[in-house]
Amino acid sequence: MTASPMTDPKTLKSENTTHFGFSEVPEAEKAGKVQGVFSSVASKYDVMNDAMSMGIHRVWKDAMMDWLAPRPGQKLLDVAGGTGDISFRFLKRAGRGHATVCDLTEPMLIEGRKRAEAEALGDSLDWVVGDAMHLPFPDNSFDVYTISFGIRNVTRPQEALNEAFRVLRPGGRLMVLEFSQIPNDLMQKAYDLYSFNVIPKMGQAIAGDAESYQYLVESIRQFPDQETFLDMVRKAGFENAKYRNLTMGIACLHSGWKI
Numbered sequence: 001m002t003a004s005p006m007t008d009p010k011t012l013k014s015e016n017t018t019h020f021g022f023s024e025v026p027e028a029e030k031a032g033k034v035q036g037v038f039s040s041v042a043s044k045y046d047v048m049n050d051a052m053s054m055g056i057h058r059v060w061k062d063a064m065m066d067w068l069a070p071r072p073g074q075k076l077l078d079v080a081g082g083t084g085d086i087s088f089r090f091l092k093r094a095g096r097g098h099a100t101v102c103d104l105t106e107p108m109l110i111e112g113r114k115r116a117e118a119e120a121l122g123d124s125l126d127w128v129v130g131d132a133m134h135l136p137f138p139d140n141s142f143d144v145y146t147i148s149f150g151i152r153n154v155t156r157p158q159e160a161l162n163e164a165f166r167v168l169r170p171g172g173r174l175m176v177l178e179f180s181q182i183p184n185d186l187m188q189k190a191y192d193l194y195s196f197n198v199i200p201k202m203g204q205a206i207a208g209d210a211e212s213y214q215y216l217v218e219s220i221r222q223f224p225d226q227e228t229f230l231d232m233v234r235k236a237g238f239e240n241a242k243y244r245n246l247t248m249g250i251a252c253l254h255s256g257w258k259i
Contacts, residue, residue: 018155021218030155031104031131038082038105040209046083046111048206048213052199060246061089061148064177064253067244070094074143077102077167079132079160080150084112084125086177090146091121100142102130132160140169148177152223161236168258174238178229179220180245180252187248195220226252 017024020033049057064086070076070093078087081101091099099121103109109127112118118125130136132147132154145164154160164174182188195217203213224232226243229252233241238256245252 019219019222021215021222027155034153035105036212038212039107040207040212046085048203051202051206052213056247057149057251060177060251060253061085063244063246064146064148064175065089065093067253067255068093068144068146068173068175070097070144072096074098075141076100076144076146077135077137077142079130079135079145079147079164080104080153081146081148082108082112082150084115084118084127086146086148087125088115088117088121090144091124096124098124098126100126100128100137102128102132102135104129104131133163135163135167137167139166141167143169143172145172145174146177149179151176151178152219157224157229158232158235161232161238165237165258170258172258174233174254174256174258176229176233176254178223178252178254180223180229180249181225182249183245184248191250192221226254229254 016027018027018030020030025033068090070090072095074094074097076087076090076097076099078090078099079102081087082103084101087099087101091097101109101112106129109129113127128136132150133156145168147160151157151160168174182191199217200210200214204210207213226245226249230241230243233254233256237258239259241254241256243252243254
């Protein structure tokens with residue numbers, strides 16, 4: 001007698017595990033492991049971003065704002081917003097508005113509150129501990145939803161996109177900035193050599209934590225390519241969904257509208 005699909009142990013394994021870097025872990029454990037990574041590196045997170053990307057992450061975030069074109073009075077939800085980089089940029093571009101920074105890892109939010117920008121924009125900012133798959137906000141609450149270098153760390157990214165659609169108002173905008181895949185194989189190999197050989201060592205030297213940055217490099221390789229992720233954005237209900245490669249596809253912006 002063969003096991004039914006509902007009871008087959010192999011089926012259960014595939015349904016209840018996910019990747020954590022190149023490792024397979026139970027889905028229930030991933031969020032805690034991700035929290036551990038970002039709690040460990042929180043105090044050096046911004047410094048490491050500059051070091052790892054040689055400052056290019058700032059150009060990517062500015063490109064995100066250029067495409068997003070924030071308008072006065074808009075309400076932003078910045079998920080996996082960590083130290084507030086995207087929210088600060090959004091509020092400065094909008095001139096006036098409100099940003100809610102939501103992150104699973106409280107030490108990242110604490111570091112964000114310490115930044116000078118946070119003090120200057122205190123009345124326009126909220127800091128909320130929350131899970132991208134189960135956002136603690138009502139339906140139709142925000143004009144804009146952003147997630148920057150965070151969705152690949154979510155246990156089930158499709159559920160995060162579904163939640164983004166839920167909390168956006170009709171006419172609201174989704175924008176995702178994430179590492180992606182370089183369409184040129186030779187250039188991808190060169191980038192892999194840098195990522196796997198340099199970034200963990202840099203993490204050890206600057207943040208005292210090579211292991212967390214090894215995970216972050218591996219998580220990039222596990223993330224869907226541009227077209228696959230575009231399909232996920234559409235599946236969540238977003239229309240007029242498009243993407244733009246940044247720096248030859250090292251990073252990518254995906255955009256969609258709740259219509």
